[in-house]
Amino acid sequence: MAKKKQPVKNQGYGKYIRWFWILFLTGIIAFILLFLSASVFGDLPDHTVLENPKTNLATEIISSDGKTLGKFYFNDNRTPVDYEVLPQHLVDALIATEDARFHQHSGIDGRGTLRAIVKMGKGGGASTISQQLAKQLFHGEGSKNIVERLMQKVNEWIIAIRLERQYTKEEIITQYFNIYDFGNNADGIKSAASIYFGKQPQELDIQESAMLVGMFKNSSLYNPRRNPEGVKNRRDVVLSQMQKYGYITERVKDSIQKTDLIINYTPESHREGIATYFREYLKKFMKDWIKNNPKADGTKYNLYSDGLKVYTTIDSRMQQYAEDAVQRHMINLQAEFDHQNTKDRNPTTPFLGLDEEEIDGLMNRSMRQSERWRKMKYDLKKSNEEIIESFNIPVPMTLFSWKGEIDTIMKPIDSMRYYKKFLHPGMMSMDPETGHVKAWVGGMNYRHFQYDHVKQGKRQVGSTFKPFVYATAIDQLHLSPCDEFPDVPYCIEEGRWGNLKDWCPENSGLTYGGSRSLKNALANSVNTITARLMDKVGPAHVIDMAKKLGVTTEIPEVPSIALGTVDLSVFEMVAAYSTFANKGVYTEPVMVTSIEDKNNTILYQFTPKTKDVLSEEVAYVTVKLLEGVTDGGSGTRLRTQGYEKWRPEYREIITGYPYQLTNPIAGKTGTTQNQSDGWFMGMVPNLVTGVWVGAEDRAVHFKTITYGQGASMALPIWGSYMKSCYADEDLNISKAAFKAPEELTIRVDCSEEANAAMADDETPNQDVPDDLDF
Known part of the structure; x- marks a missing residue:
């Protein structure tokens, strides 16, 4: 029987064909980047904008022992940190997952870009960390229109190259961590570390770093509060990438992947956290200070977006001891008060020494002094009769109790009387x-x-x-x-x-x-x-x-x-x-x-x-x-x-x-x-x-x-x-x-x-x- 004819082997022409396409596409990209004007692709940031990107920075309230007591912000709870405070495993996790050749390219990863083109994006995206930073800084989410999206991609390439020319690799990494929105008011790595783990960035361990880096893919989808299983799976992917590129051993990877997702959710809002009443006083203090201390150009500082640092005398440890002492005592004192003021023991509870007519007068005065009355009277322009009627219509509400919040339906007037009993x-x-x-x-x-x-x-x-x-x-x-x-x-x-x-x-x-x-x-x-x-x-x-x-x-x-x-x-x-x-x-x-601006320039020092x-x-x-x-x-x-x-x-x-x-x-x-x-x-x-x-x-x-x-x-x-x-x-x-x-x-x-x-x-x-x- 005749032998089956073997196919003739490629004599090396495929290699030359690949190099042809690489050079061809690289030339096209270079032509676009070097010769096409910004008028084709829309406005591009100039040198000064790159040096000072427009990001809203929260005002940070710092305790005498160096802890963050809280922040003032509208939408962006962002406080930048320096590269030195980022743990190495956090940086390694980002590079391994998002841009393995970060230290070899100058803003655009040619190999990754060609791979994305050949595979039509099915083999993973080609955006470098620099490109992702450009996207975050200057145009956010991509357009669904193909032509516009291509234009945006070219913009990202141009800006990424400019960023690489003006910043070191470490500065680009730091900006990316500082600007990303991790969800739940966690804008930037400092807020994310605090809100999800109750830590400073430098205190993060490997599994915590891996979880946060995993959220870069989509912080809305990979939200540890709503999708803990998905976040755990994504964390494990990051750990696998770290092991693949030699940042951790297989033993460390396997050990961490066996652990459950552990978070210590500590929300940062104006009504939660430590020293809330002090922070409210401080807000008024700062507004008064801002009114009388304009910037060098005559404009006013913005408490919520200019990234001020307010150094206070509050000691976070003593503040916590004080709040704990108050809670321990008030729970029991209130329990004794409630025990003594049941309807059987005191028919006019929680009041003492007043008859029903006097109590009605007191409640009416309280009603007219309430925030509900003010809003309905002056914001909604309701009549007194309409407002009084609204106080007697049951509505859903959440009540405070020392055993936890109570979701209920109650008349506002009854809730007012309920709150009167509290010491x-x-x-x-x-x-x-x-x-x-x-x-x-x-x-x-x-x-x-x-x-x-x-x-x-x-x-x-x-x-x-x-x-x-x-x-x-x-x-x-x-x-x-x-x-x-x-x-x-x-x-x-x-x-x-x-x-x-x-x-x-x-x-x-x-x-x-x-x-x-x-x-x-x-x-x-x-x-x-x-x-x-x-x-x-x-x-x-x-x-x-x-x-x-x-x-x-x-x-x-x-x-x-x-x-x-x-x-x-x-x-x-x-x-x-x-x-x-x-x-x-x-x-x-x-x-x-003292008060400092975002560049650590002292603006105020107390005497x-x-x-x-x-x-x-x-x-x-x-x-x-x-x-x-x-x-x-x-x-x-x-x-x-x-x-x-x-x-x-x-x-x-x-x-x-x-x-x-x-x-x-x-x-x-x-x-x-x-x-x-x-x-x-x-x-x-x-x-x-x-x-x-x-x-x-x-x-x-x-x-x-x-x-x-x-x-x-x-x-x-x-x-x-x-x-x-x-x-x-x-x-x-x-x-x-x-x-x-x-x-x-x-x-x-x-x-x-x-x-x-x-x-x-x-x-x-x-x-x-x-x-x-x-």
Whole structure:
């Protein structure tokens, strides 16, 4: 049988044919790039535009310890980073997946382009990282029209070559990571690392880097919140590419591919995250600053797109400890309040002391003050009757609760009454020497409660005002904490200080008799002795003292202010008390240390503002008086040992007062009439913190002082916060004693007298609850 004829082998002509087409097509591309004008392909960016591409950059809020607290942006939550902070495996993942020959070409990958042409795009795209950056920077999504798309592709080639000429490879990589939209407000790698993993870019591990690089294919499709399985598969493709090109071993690839997709979704929005109330205050601060500080060309900075960096005094660790302390306490305090204010126990719940007609009037006023009323009245031009009717029509809504948000259908008027029952906190912490505000908690949930109880809100301060009276008396009369006064009823006569009638304050829970030292009287909030001091110095001098201490609110010139009848903010109170801790020097609170533009040029740097208010001796004596509050007065629970007790109504074990703080602490509790407001001001040498707790309406409060006093409502937040701060040794919160002045002429050590005077005392805190988790 004849042999089958073998086909004649190609004698090498195929190789020449391939090279012919390569040279031919390359020539065409070169002709297009070098000789065709921009008028054919549309406007192309010139040199200056390439140097300064138009991208919106968010304003970044940076804590004193270098963490991002939040950002201000409209649509683009973008904050650029430098190449040095990108982990090598993140860069490797991008190159392996998107442009393996990135370091060999000058903007266009000839081999990839020919492959795409021959296979009509079915073998994968040919866009280099430089081309993709050009697309992102200058024309976004491609047109569906074939001719227009070809024109856009040529534009990408031209721009990519220009980019390669003007930027290093590292700069192109960095721009690409900075400009890409990863979805969920994650614009750029810094936002993406933070939102998806709660990390800085340099902290990303290999699997996290692979997931983010996988999203470059299509961040809308490969969204880890909506399509976790697809994102995991795409991540594994990236890992395979990294192994293929030798960036990781097969063992590492296989190991990671076996793991589940792990994300730590941390949304960045104006109403979520850490320090939300502070960020809202900062927004107003920045708008005022922008109004008075134009750019060199006379235009105004844009808070949402100019990429400003705002360096603040807030410490992210202390802020978190403060927010945690507030949440821990408020959950349990609210549970106790709700337990005491069921319909069976209180038919007018959550209000106390009001009849139905008064409650209806209060609700009507609240309705007219609401945002819903404002929008319908002024934006939609609705009549009052239409607006009132709308408040009684059930609508879908999401309600706040300490157990999580509740999706329901409810009448707006009923939701308003529901929200009336909640107790609210306000808390601020400050370094008394520098004025740096370290923590700011204006409420419990900014998404549902936007009112800031640190600076915006002002409430009666109760007995926390008394140290202003004592400090005035010490300053003017050179009194000592050991000086004693009769423990008897005391009245200031009508007309003596402008008061319209006799003012005869009573003490709460105390018996009269004998005498009390000033230290004992302040520790136990003795009203009669405070009134006696007010009578000696006069309201005008006390008001002058308060103003020097930083209080800006107008205070009426009447004797009753001695007991704290004036409404002040937490912000004012912390600044005032800080003067005592700072040896009599008032330091204006500081929230912003500097502002920089996107090029790191300093635009603003704060200048400390201080003034001498008291002598060092008077400030120290006042501090020693305030130490008596925690050593033997209403703040002694900070010293006590914790305990556990079973609460059957909550079916859980309650742990109480687990502070056991032994270091020197100066402080003062405050409780207002009807237990509407609870305060605690606490100081150690390098940190002053004020806490307020109360409801939106003063008719919502605890029925008795057992839970309604400052020692129960506010002090536990301070204790919990300080425990956390002390546990973090890196913060260096002082446990030392307050430093005494070199020359001390006023006697402060009156321990023997105090022991004798206090032996038979009955303090106002004998009925403090021992069964609430603080």
